[in-house]
Each structure stands twice: as structure tokens, then as C-alpha cells.
Amino acid sequence: MIQKLRLAFKLMWRHPLLMLAFLASAGARAGLIAAFFKLIQGFLKKALAPSTGAASEDFWLRLAAVAGLILLCWVGRSVADYYAKVLQAELGRRVEMGLRLELVEHLLKLSLGFFNRHSKAQILRAVNSDAASLRLLVHYTAGLVISSVQVGMLFGVAFTLDPVLTMWGLVGLPFAILPLMRIGSSIYKHAEESRFQGVTITHLLFQVLSGIRIVKVFQGEEREAKACHRSAMDLLKASMGVVKRQSMASVLLDSLSGFGIFFVIILGGIRVSAGDMNIPSFIIFIMALQVLLGSTRQILNLYGQIKIQSVAIDKIDIFLSEKPDIKDEKDAVALTAPPRTIEFQGVGYSFDSEPVIRNVNFTVKAGETIGIVGPSGVGKTTLLNLMARFYDPTEGKILLDGIDLKKIKVSDLMKQLAIVTQEPFLFQVSVMENIRYGRPDATDEEVIAAAKAANIHHDIASWPDGYETVIGPTRADVSVGQKQRINIARAILKNAPILLLDEATSALDSKTERQVQESLDKLMQKCTTLVVAHRL
Numbered sequence: 396m397i398q399k400l401r402l403a404f405k406l407m408w409r410h411p412l413l414m415l416a417f418l419a420s421a422g423a424r425a426g427l428i429a430a431f432f433k434l435i436q437g438f439l440k441k442a443l444a445p446s447t448g449a450a451s452e453d454f455w456l457r458l459a460a461v462a463g464l465i466l467l468c469w470v471g472r473s474v475a476d477y478y479a480k481v482l483q484a485e486l487g488r489r490v491e492m493g494l495r496l497e498l499v500e501h502l503l504k505l506s507l508g509f510f511n512r513h514s515k516a517q518i519l520r521a522v523n524s525d526a527a528s529l530r531l532l533v534h535y536t537a538g539l540v541i542s543s544v545q546v547g548m549l550f551g552v553a554f555t556l557d558p559v560l561t562m563w564g565l566v567g568l569p570f571a572i573l574p575l576m577r578i579g580s581s582i583y584k585h586a587e588e589s590r591f592q593g594v595t596i597t598h599l600l601f602q603v604l605s606g607i608r609i610v611k612v613f614q615g616e617e618r619e620a621k622a623c624h625r626s627a628m629d630l631l632k633a634s635m636g637v638v639k640r641q642s643m644a645s646v647l648l649d650s651l652s653g654f655g656i657f658f659v660i661i662l663g664g665i666r667v668s669a670g671d672m673n674i675p676s677f678i679i680f681i682m683a684l685q686v687l688l689g690s691t692r693q694i695l696n697l698y699g700q701i702k703i704q705s706v707a708i709d710k711i712d713i714f715l716s717e718k719p720d721i722k723d724e725k726d727a728v729a730l731t732a733p734p735r736t737i738e739f740q741g742v743g744y745s746f747d748s749e750p751v752i753r754n755v756n757f758t759v760k761a762g763e764t765i766g767i768v769g770p771s772g773v774g775k776t777t778l779l780n781l782m783a784r785f786y787d788p789t790e791g792k793i794l795l796d797g798i799d800l801k802k803i804k805v806s807d808l809m810k811q812l813a814i815v816t817q818e819p820f821l822f823q824v825s826v827m828e829n830i831r832y833g834r835p836d837a838t839d840e841e842v843i844a845a846a847k848a849a850n851i852h853h854d855i856a857s858w859p860d861g862y863e864t865v866i867g868p869t870r871a872d873v874s875v876g877q878k879q880r881i882n883i884a885r886a887i888l889k890n891a892p893i894l895l896l897d898e899a900t901s902a903l904d905s906k907t908e909r910q911v912q913e914s915l916d917k918l919m920q921k922c923t924t925l926v927v928a929h930r931l
């Protein structure tokens with residue numbers, strides 16, 4: 396808990412001016428509430444004092460002045476309250492935005508291994524709602540500041556009225572601490588389960604949406620709905636667990652506060668009847684105690700809320716502490732020119748200690764092509780993934796001009812590579828931008844030339860929006876073969892010295908394949924190519 400509060404303050408201090416303004420308005424708000432009570436107390440004392448005879452001339456003037464001051468405090472408190480709330484919200488939103496961007500930048504730097512270990516639903520949850528939890532953490536921590544300052548001020552008001560009575564008034568609170576801490580950990584456990592079920596539902600939805608055709612033909616609608624229903628019920632159970640524990644904590648605190656009020660009534664009554672305390676002071680004391688206990692309950696609520704948000708924040712923390720598996724070593728060397736040789740030396744790779752490829756040896760010289768064929772699941776794509784350094788070999792080495800791939804700067808290696816993946820991929824931007832992704836500074840003419848070489852130009856030209864067609868919003872989809880050709884155009888445009896082709900033409904009819912192959916052959920003459928093909 397302390398850790399979370401420290402984190403919230405650290406994040407809030409990234410915006411020092413906002414933070415100072417917030418603290419000033421929170422302080423002013425609490426100060427004006429305390430002044431309000433003091434003024435009322437002074438007023439009641441005078442007003443209820445036995446009359447001294449004819450009201451002096453300036454009595455009305457003083458009465459108006461006190462009433463005016465009280466009004467000023469009241470209005471001032473509202474203004475301070477407005478600023479405290481707005482600044483509290485702004486602090487939270489700025490922190491959320493900053494963290495979301497930090498998280499996205501961080502995720503983009505992580506290696507493929509991370510994306511294999513975590514589902515899309517988990518990652519989206521972290522970037523969307525978990526980052527929003529941080530805003531709530533800041534919001535609640537700022538609320539905690541407001542309530543704590545208020546508790547401090549009201550404690551001061553009550554204490555100056557009667558220190559002993561104040562202690563009796565708060566007598567129940569220490570007994571609440573231990574049970575509240577236990578309830579707090581239970582809230583965390585239930586919030587964690589509720590988050591897990593939330594991610595499960597998103598994951599199920601992802602699956603259904605991407606496999607909607609399979610769901611329909613294999614009549615899986617009912618099964619999928621049932622799976623969602625089960626998770627939704629578990630989510631309901633877990634979130635009700637949170638709510639019940641929060642209410643339990645409130646009831647506990649309220650009951651224990653009741654003891655304080657009980658003692659105050661008895662002891663205060665005795666004092667008033669003995670003439671040790673006047674009635675106005677007693678009334679003010681009761682009022683201040685009530686607000687004080689109300690603010691204490693508010694602190695408790697915020698404690699519960701912070702516990703709930705802690706679950707998401709711990710998850711973000713796990714993601715942020717992930718380090719890329721593939722990164723530049725300290726003594727990484729630059730790769731300024733295309734390598735003259737690529738050598739696989741006893742290369743092996745295992746996923747989770749399950750060997751996929753073993754002892755692969757070959758050398759390919761600049762401009763040469765090496766074909767990789769073999770049955771499905773034998774490790775062809777894995778071999779290309781190793782070349783692109785998505786993973787590092789678990790055995791042996793890959794050498795570029797005799798230098799271990801691991802010793803070469805990752806960004807330099809990527810500059811040398813172009814890839815057409817086995818499952819072609821398009822971004823939801825225009826076709827022009829999809830192809831230009833291969834070389835962002837390419838002109839429209841260069842993009843069109845690449846599209847012509849990949850034999851996709853005529854298809855694109857026949858679409859109403861041509862190269863401006865956006866896959867998704869303006870055109871639901873394109874055929875797999877068209878996707879493959881756009882992916883090939885992207886690789887052609889990059890014109891990189893090493894080309895990785897993973898069944899790049901598998902979805903094309905033999906005539907189109909032949910045409911695309913001619914362009915690829917021309918490209919391959921200039922490149923060192925690793926090509927996976929279902930037939931050579």
C-alpha cells in the first residue's frame with residue numbers, strides 16, 4: 396500500500412506545478428472548513444450567551460460581519476473544492492496518458508518471445524484499462540490527501556475544544572486497523588480474480604471475432620456464448636466479493652465509530668451538566684467529530700479503492716519490468732555493408748526445452764539463394780525467425796561475415812532485411828501506405844513500380860479508391876493472394892540485401908505465381924535469399 400502511494404506521488408510530481416496548485420487548493424479547502432467551524436463556534440457562544448441588556452449599536456454590525464465571514468468561508472470552500480477536484484482529475488489524466496505512451500513504447504521494444512507468452516487480450520488490458528487504473532490510483536491518492544488534511548484540521552478543531560473528549564471520540568478506530576488490513580488483502584484477491592475473468596472474456600471475444608466463420612459453420616455459437624457466460628458469472632462473483640468486503644469494512648468502521656459517539660455523549664453530557672463545557676462548544680464538538688469520522692470513512696473507502704487498482708498496477712509493473720530478450724550487447728558492432736556470407740553453424744532451437752531444429756549447417760554467399768523445403772511443422776519458419784533474430788539459437792551460431800549475429804546491432808541487421816511472412820499482414824491504412832511501410836521515404840511512383848513488380852497494380856487500380864483504398868474501413872478485406880502480393884511489393888520496395896521469403900507465393904494461382912516469381916527472381920539476383928517453398 397505504502398509502495399503504491401509512493402508510486403502515485405512520484406508520478407504526480409512529474410507535474411510539479413499542477414501538484415503544487417492541487418496541494419494549495421486542498422489545503423485552502425480544509426483550512427476554510429476549519430475556519431467555518433471556528434466562526435460558528437464563536438457566533439454560537441456570543442448568540443447563546445445570557446443577554447447583557449439592550450443590544451449595543453454595533454451588535455448588528457458584528458453579527459453581519461460574522462455571518463458575512465461564514466458565508467465567505469462557505470463560498471471560498473466551494474471554490475477551493477472546485478479547483479481541488481479539477482486539478483485532481485487533471486493530474487490523474489496526465490499520469491494515465493504518460494504511462495500509456497510509456498507502456499506502448501516499452502511494448503514495441505520487447506521481443507517476439509514476450510508476444511508469444513502473452514495474449515492480445517492481456518496486452519490490450521494493460522494498455523487500456525490497467526493504465527486507466529493508474530489514473531484512478533492518482534485520483535484516489537489525491538483524494539486521500541484531501542481527506543487526510545481535512546481529518547487533520549478537524550482533529551485540530553476538536554482537540555482545541557476538548558482533548559480528552561476527542562480521544563474518547565476516536566477510541567474505536569485503533570481496533571479497526573487489523574481487521575481492515577485483512578479485509579484489504581481479501582479485496583486485492585477478489586479484484587485479481589475479477590481482472591482475470593475480464594481478460595478471459597476479452598480473449599474469448601478476440602477468438603470468436605477472428606474465427607467467426609469457423610464458429611458459424613461448426614455451429615459453435617452456443618458453446619462460445621456458454622464460455623462467455625461462465626466467465627461473466629465468475630466475474631460477477633469476484634466483483635461482488637470486492638463490493639461485499641468494501642461494505643464490510645464500512646460497517647466495521649461505522650460500528651466502531653459508534654462507540655466513540657457513545658462515550659462522547661456520556662462524558663460530554665457529564666461535563667456540560669457540571670458546567671465544565673458550554674453547550675455551543677459541545678454542539679460544535681459533536682459536529683466536528685461527525686465530519687471527522689465521515690472523512691475517516693472516506694479514507695477507508697479510498698484505501699479499498701487503492702487496493703482494487705493495485706492489482707492492475709502490479710500487472711503494469713510486471714510488463715514494464717520485462718526486458719527485451721533480443722537487444723544490443725555492450726560490445727555490439729555496426730553492420731554498415733551487406734554481408735558477403737551468411738553461415739549457420741550447428742544451429743538448433745528449442746521452444747521451452749522442446750527441440751524444434753537441430754544442428755543446421757549451411758553457408759550462403761551474397762547474391763545466392765538457399766531454398767528450404769520440408770514437411771509441415773519441421774521448423775522452416777523457425778529457421779527464418781532465427782535469421783531475423785526474432786529469437787536467438789539455443790545451440791550453435793549464425794555468422795554474418797564471421798561475426799556472430801548476436802554481436803551485431805539489431806537495428807543494423809533489420810536495415811539489411813526484408814521479409815514476406817507466411818501469413819501476409821496488412822495494416823489498416825491505405826494500400827499505398829501498406830506498401831510504403833517497406834521504405835517510408837519512397838515516392839508514389841516507386842510504390843507503384845513495386846506494386847507492378849509484385850503483379851498487384853492492376854487489382855489495386857480496379858478498386859474504386861485505387862491506392863487510397865483502406866483495408867478495413869473502405870474495403871472489408873482483400874483475397875489472401877492479393878494480400879501476399881501487397882506484402883511482396885512491400886519487400887520489393889525495401890530493396891534490402893537479405894530477403895526472407897516464407898511461402899510467399901503459396902496462395903497464388905500458377906499463372907500469377909509465375910509472373911510474381913519472375914519479379915522475385917529479378918530481386919533475388921541482387922539479394923541473398925532464404926526462401927521457404929512448398930515446391931522448388
Ligand SMILES: Nc1ncnc2c1ncn2[C@@H]1O[C@H](COP(=O)(O)OP(=O)(O)OP(=O)(O)O)[C@@H](O)[C@H]1O
Pocket residue numbers: 511746751770771772773774775776777778817
Ligand atoms: N511459439 C512457439 N512455441 C512453441 N512451439 C512452437 C512455436 N512456434 C512454433 N512452434 C513449433 O515449432 C515447430 C516448427 O514450427 P514452424 O512454424 O517453424 O514449422 P514450419 O516448418 O514452418 O511448418 P509449416 O510448413 O507448416 O509452416 C512446430 O512443431 C511448432 O509446433
Ligand SMILES: [Mg+2]
Pocket residue numbers: 775776777817897
Ligand atoms: Mg512455416
